[in-house]
Amino acid sequence: MSLLELRDLHVTYHTADGPVPAVRGVNLSLDTGDTVGLAGESGCGKSTIAGAVLRLLPKSTEITGQVLLDGDDVYQMKPGRLRAARWTSAAIVFQGALHSLNPVRCIGQQIEEAIQLHAPASGAMTAGATRTRVGDLLDRVGIPATRAERYPHQLSGGQRQRVLIALALACEPKVLIADEPTTALDVMVQAQVLALLEELQREQGLALLFITHDLSVLTHTCERLAVMYAGRIVEEGLSREVFVTPQHPYSRALAAAFPTIGDQSSRMNPQGLAGDPPDPSALPTGCPFHLRCALAVPECTTNDVGLRDAGDGRRAACVHVGAAYV
Amino acid sequence: MTATTDEVLLASPRSIRWARRRASAADAWRRLRRDRLAMAALFVLLGFIVMALIAPLVSDRADFNAINTGDNPTNRPPTGTFILGTDSLGRSVALQVMWGARISLAVGLAATVLMIGIGVVVGLAAGFFGGWIDALLMRITDWFMVIPFLPLAIVLATILERGVGTIVLVIGITSWPSTARLVRSQVLSVRERLYVDRARALGAGRLHIVGRHILPNVTPLILANTTLAVPIAILTETTLSFLGLGDPTQTSWGGLLESAGTTAVKAGYWWQYLPPGIGIVMVVLAFTVIGRALEEVLDPRLRER
Numbered sequence: 001m002s003l004l005e006l007r008d009l010h011v012t013y014h015t016a017d018g019p020v021p022a023v024r025g026v027n028l029s030l031d032t033g034d035t036v037g038l039a040g041e042s043g044c045g046k047s048t049i050a051g052a053v054l055r056l057l058p059k060s061t062e063i064t065g066q067v068l069l070d071g072d073d074v075y076q077m078k079p080g081r082l083r084a085a086r087w088t089s090a091a092i093v094f095q096g097a098l099h100s101l102n103p104v105r106c107i108g109q110q111i112e113e114a115i116q117l118h119a120p121a122s123g124a125m126t127a128g129a130t131r132t133r134v135g136d137l138l139d140r141v142g143i144p145a146t147r148a149e150r151y152p153h154q155l156s157g158g159q160r161q162r163v164l165i166a167l168a169l170a171c172e173p174k175v176l177i178a179d180e181p182t183t184a185l186d187v188m189v190q191a192q193v194l195a196l197l198e199e200l201q202r203e204q205g206l207a208l209l210f211i212t213h214d215l216s217v218l219t220h221t222c223e224r225l226a227v228m229y230a231g232r233i234v235e236e237g238l239s240r241e242v243f244v245t246p247q248h249p250y251s252r253a254l255a256a257a258f259p260t261i262g263d264q265s266s267r268m269n270p271q272g273l274a275g276d277p278p279d280p281s282a283l284p285t286g287c288p289f290h291l292r293c294a295l296a297v298p299e300c301t302t303n304d305v306g307l308r309d310a311g312d313g314r315r316a317a318c319v320h321v322g323a324a325y326v
Numbered sequence: 327m328t329a330t331t332d333e334v335l336l337a338s339p340r341s342i343r344w345a346r347r348r349a350s351a352a353d354a355w356r357r358l359r360r361d362r363l364a365m366a367a368l369f370v371l372l373g374f375i376v377m378a379l380i381a382p383l384v385s386d387r388a389d390f391n392a393i394n395t396g397d398n399p400t401n402r403p404p405t406g407t408f409i410l411g412t413d414s415l416g417r418s419v420a421l422q423v424m425w426g427a428r429i430s431l432a433v434g435l436a437a438t439v440l441m442i443g444i445g446v447v448v449g450l451a452a453g454f455f456g457g458w459i460d461a462l463l464m465r466i467t468d469w470f471m472v473i474p475f476l477p478l479a480i481v482l483a484t485i486l487e488r489g490v491g492t493i494v495l496v497i498g499i500t501s502w503p504s505t506a507r508l509v510r511s512q513v514l515s516v517r518e519r520l521y522v523d524r525a526r527a528l529g530a531g532r533l534h535i536v537g538r539h540i541l542p543n544v545t546p547l548i549l550a551n552t553t554l555a556v557p558i559a560i561l562t563e564t565t566l567s568f569l570g571l572g573d574p575t576q577t578s579w580g581g582l583l584e585s586a587g588t589t590a591v592k593a594g595y596w597w598q599y600l601p602p603g604i605g606i607v608m609v610v611l612a613f614t615v616i617g618r619a620l621e622e623v624l625d626p627r628l629r630e631r
Contacts, residue, residue: 056523056526082529083530086526088529091527092524100523102525102539102543104545104625105539114528117529118529
């Protein structure tokens with residue numbers, strides 16, 4: 001049984017302009033020690049998946065399919081059970097570290113909050129033990145325990161992101177969802193945060209779901225990779241392979257967007273992807289990518305192919321996959 | 327915090343929480359002390375409070391009974407015996423101002439507590455729960471808001487039993503709508519913040535979120551509003567007493583102004599209307615200054631880094 005399993009997950013937001021299908025049939029599973037990267041452009045449904053796992057999406061959102069945490073369907077849980085499962089089964093490192101922390105409470109209190117919310121009612125931890133734990137957690141992410149009394153605005157962006165990681169670890173979750181944890185950080189700090197996440201993942205055997213638009217970050221951090229486009233996974237496989245020999249034209253464009261250091265041709269000729277991501281409320285017919293695809297054939301406008309086996313445990317959703325690759 | 331490690335290990339969560347509160351209160355006091363204007367205002371306010379408290383020690387309310395003041399000179403300017411002179415019935419203005427401070431301060435504070443209390447509860451509930459609860463509470467708020475304040479206060483003060491409690495009630499139930507609206511609008515903004523989502527993700531319930539995340543973020547606003555509300559309450563009490571709707575058996579600053587009336591102004595008996603008037607202005611100003619300073623001290627974001 002997987003720690004986290006998404007089965008045919010569909011998420012549709014109901015807006016004033018009509019329904020917007022943000023996630024359209026995603027299957028994903030994570031086991032202990034797994035690191036899975038979820039890549040894609042803005043608006044492809046990555047963060048929606050993070051919210052769907054802990055049932056954090058607005059009430060009006062329509063969700064079908066299953067989200068299984070440790071075999072329990074999150075959407076079948078009673079409110080009390082759900083609250084207990086949040087943060088202990090899976091925790092999220094949110095994007096936007098400044099806004100995820102309450103500005104008027106010091107960081108130590110905010111980490112304590114998580115511990116106290118989940119302390120068993122009878123044998124609640126003593127205040128001293130809680131504080132020691134907060135100190136340990138801060139220490140773990142490289143922030144001196146004495147800083148627990150600081151307020152979020154007194155810390156730098158990188159430190160705040162570390163606080164969020166410490167907060168995510170507070171209840172010893174088995175699954176950690178990192179939702180663009182390095183966005184808005186400069187490259188050096190980004191590298192530190194990534195190294196920290198990797199180290200924690202290795203030491204504690206966490207299952208890590210890493211969400212970002214930055215493919216190079218994912219190949220570095222994650223063992224497996226899933227590329228999303230328009231609410232669907234269009235390619236999945238081992239991250240090194242997906243990055244080096246992408247099967248889906250979209251993954252290829254994503255991978256090509258990163259210049260190779262030392263390669264003159266890629267430096268002089270950066271490869272972008274023309275066009276904009278499709279509007280989720282008005283998806284094109286057939287393959288949603290065909291309008292931007294260099295390899296599109298007439299069949300693409302009508303045939304919306306699902307994931308196909310591409311050999312070596314890899315799968316991609318493209319008509320060219322399985323046939324002779326062009 | 328200065329507790330030793332042993333103490334910390336033995337302490338219960340509650341005692342730790344209180345230790346932390348004490349520490350942050352001490353911190354707030356240290357910051358407040360640096361603000362000279364606020365300290366001056368606090369000094370003035372304390373002066374009035376002391377004055378109100380010692381009134382029963384230096385005099386007896388019976389001193390104001392006409393039978394005991396028959397021998398006193400009337401409308402006497404300030405002299406040695408009567409520091410602030412006497413009124414048309416020969417009563418000492420100084421003593422009346424002292425007794426009046428009791429009523430004005432007590433009514434002002436009690437009415438403020440009532441109106442802020444109602445306003446905060448209604449605002450929090452409406453803002454946080456939204457939907458039909460919000461709609462219902464806001465229509466009630468609108469209803470209280472559109473009714474002209476003074477006529478409603480006068481009607482209520484007339485039909486209810488005369489007394490200090492009635493004045494408090496009248497001020498409380500006519501002044502809460504603006505607080506409720508203010509709190510609600512702030513709650514609407516705070517509840518959409520990412521850390522509220524984060525708290526939900528932590529497994530927090532509604533009460534926890536309101537108490538630990540929403541309320542602390544609305545508190546500076548409530549405090550600022552309170553400091554504005556105290557002056558309003560004191561002025562309203564003055565207004566009602568001036569209109570003769572106060573408790574006739576009690577001396578209040580508004581009542582003093584009323585009894586001085588136009589005769590004192592025309593005749594130039596300044597000692598009859600200036601002391602209560604200045605008292606009102608000083609207290610109102612002191613509250614405003616202290617409130618502004620408190621807001622700055624209590625909101626970590628307004629502190630200098």
